[in-house]
Amino acid sequence: MDKIVRDNVNKDFHQAKWNEPIIFELHQPGEVGVEVPQPSNEVVEAVGDGVSSLPQNMKRVAKLNLPEIGQARVLRHYVRLSQETLGSDFNVEIGQGTCTMKYIPKINELLIRNPKIMELHPLQDPSTVQGMLEIIHNMDLAMREISGMDRFSFQPSGGTQALFAMASIVRKYFEVKGEADQRNEIITTIFSHPSQAATAVVKGYKIITIPPDENGFPDINKLKEVVSERTAGFVVANPEDTGIYNSKIKEFTKIVHDAGGICYYDQANANGLLGITRAREAGFDMCFFNLHKTFAAPHMCGGPATGALGVTEELKPYLPGPIVEKVGDQYVLNDQLEHSIGKVRSFHGVAQTILRSYAWVRALGADGLKAVAETAVLNNNYLYSKVSKIRGVSVPYIQGQRLEQVRYSWEQLEKETGVTTEDVQRRMTDFGLHYWTSHHPYIVPQPFTLEPTESYSKADLDEYIQALEQISKEAYETPEIVKAAPQNSTIHQLIEAxxxxxxxxxxxxxxxxxxxxxxxxxxxxxxx
Known part of the structure; x- marks a missing residue:
């Protein structure tokens, strides 16, 4: 058999690879994707050529800088890029930690692709979108039951924007009361999401951070020390990013309320709480949920998402407007809220995201939502029982009391082998699995955070556990394999960190x- 000779014409394997050219690098002068037909003489005579009648200042003076590339190559390019992505439709996605990756029912994707929803425009007259306004209103009613709050806005486009809106409401509330200059401090905790402090800083607040006690709970004695007449608000997640639920949270909110402050709740991830606990009974004045986490809408690479913001009746006048209300048998947009903080984004929410989540809630019902939480907690505790036994793994703070997620530590592995959590993260991609460490700075040393949600089976969890066990074995026996990872992934290792x-x-x-x-x-x- 003749020997196969390869030369410079041959390309490497036609699968996704880390150095896939970007679309502009695939540009070939003269290559055509779509040949736009020229208007016939009859059309030009009837309506003009479509260009000559344009005002001079609307005409381009230079050719639009777009790549010239055929349709087939465009398709191959973007399909290869899609294969570089790890996500909940592609692999066992329990390694995103606090971001709650779960299965998105595909029938709900069909719903939002219906032209009746895809072609909606936010500037349409409310009389022409009564169906969508009814869905938003009904989702509001469902969220009230889930949280105990009295009114919801779906305007914030994500959790951080919802936190910003809540910090804005705190600021406006005390401006109306004449106490804005006095109350200039927001209290949060070290294990809550960094956006809680960041958004309050944007509103001009001084941040006071409560450290954990010896068990990993926010230190209630530290709260008592820092709360004062300067306290404007207290913002916390519960469970925090460790996964530990603070069952004494109502004592915290009472301390802040007694000092005259407002308590607001980060429930971006409520996957272990649905049907079990509510923000109202915990003493909160406001809360938000990420529909793109707990309520089965996709993250979409950071948007379009929705941070559903709920408030008590007292704070309803401060919500960003407009909100949807039912007047008689009509649904209307109310933007006449007395003390509204104004818009935090354009229009009044992402209709497709709200529809997905509404369909998910209606399909499950109250009992189904509670089953989601119970299954998520069961999955997490099974994972916890296995991962905590892997050589090199530890679980800081109190043992055996985690809800829907756990922040683990490879501190022992790093000390004994030199392999870090970032090394493990890269090696996991060789197994086709995603893995998240933690927010920076690392409070828990060499952290990794897992959340299995309700979507994954025991077989899925076992696959993930086996990968971690294999990497631990490699770290102790052949650490260079882990440190040089990824070995066979479509990504590469950055030289500069x-x-x-x-x-x-x-x-x-x-x-x-x-x-x-x-x-x-x-x-x-x-x-x-």
Whole structure:
């Protein structure tokens, strides 16, 4: 048999790879994707050529800078990019920790692709969108039952924006009371999401952070020390990102209320609480849920998402408007809220996301929602019982009291083998699995955070556990395999670790990339 000879024409394996060219690099001058037909003489005579009648200032002076590329190559390019992605439709996605990756019912995806929802426009007259307004109103009613709050806004486009809205409501509330200058402090906890402090800072508040006690709970004695007449609010997640539920949370909210402050609740992830606990009974004045976490809408790479914001009746006048209300047999948009903080984003929410979550809630019902929480807790505790026994793993703070997730630690593994949690993270991609560490800075040393949700079977969990066991074995026997990972993934290992923290190295557009490459070449030429 003749020997096969490969030359420079041959390309490497036609599967997704980390250095897949971007669409502009695939540009071939003269290649056509869509041939736009020219208007016939009859059409031009009747309505013009479509260009000549445009005002001069609306005409382009230069050709639009788009890549020239055929349809088949466009398809191959984007299919390969899709294969580089790890996600809940592609693998066992329990490694995203606090982000609650779960199965999204595909029938709900069909719902939102219906032209009747896809072609809605936010500026349509309310009389033409009564069906969607009814869904938003009914979702509001469902969220009230789930949380105990009295009114919801679906305007915030995610959890951080909902936290910003709540901090804005706190600020406006005390401005109306004439106490805004006095009450200039927001209290939070070390294991709550960093956005809680960040959004309050944006509103001008000083942040006071409560450390954990010896068991991992927020230290109630520290709260008593810092609460004062300067306290505007207290914001906390429960469970916090450790997965430990603070059953004494009502004592915390009472302390803040007694000092005149407002308590607001980060329930971005309520997957272990549905039908079991509610924000009202815990003493909160406001809360939010991420529909794209707990309520089975996809994250969509950061948007479009929805942070459903609920408040008590006292705080309803402060909500961002408009909100949907039922007047007689009609649904209307009410933007005449007396003390509204104004819009926190355009229009009044992402209709498709609300519809997905509404369909999920209606399909499950009250008993089904409670079963979601119970199954999520069961899955998590099974995972906890196995992962905590893996060599090199520890679980900081009190043992055996976790709800829907756990923040584990590879501290022992790192001390004994030199393998870090980032090394394990890269090695997990070789198994086709995703794995998240923690928010920075790492409070728990060498952390990794797992949340199995209700979506995954025992076989799914066992697959994930076996991968962690294999990596632990490699770390102790052949650590170079883990440290050099990934071995066979579509991604590669960054040599410099500061890319994400160094804006000067970011390339957020093709134009920026071109300019930086040009600058780099000029520097090299000048240094020769």
């Amino acid at each position: 500061d890319y994400l923290d160094e804006p000067s190295k970011w390339c957020i557009s093709w134009r920026v990339y071109q300019q930086k490459m040009k600058n780099k070449k000029e520097v090299l030429i000048n240094n020769r």
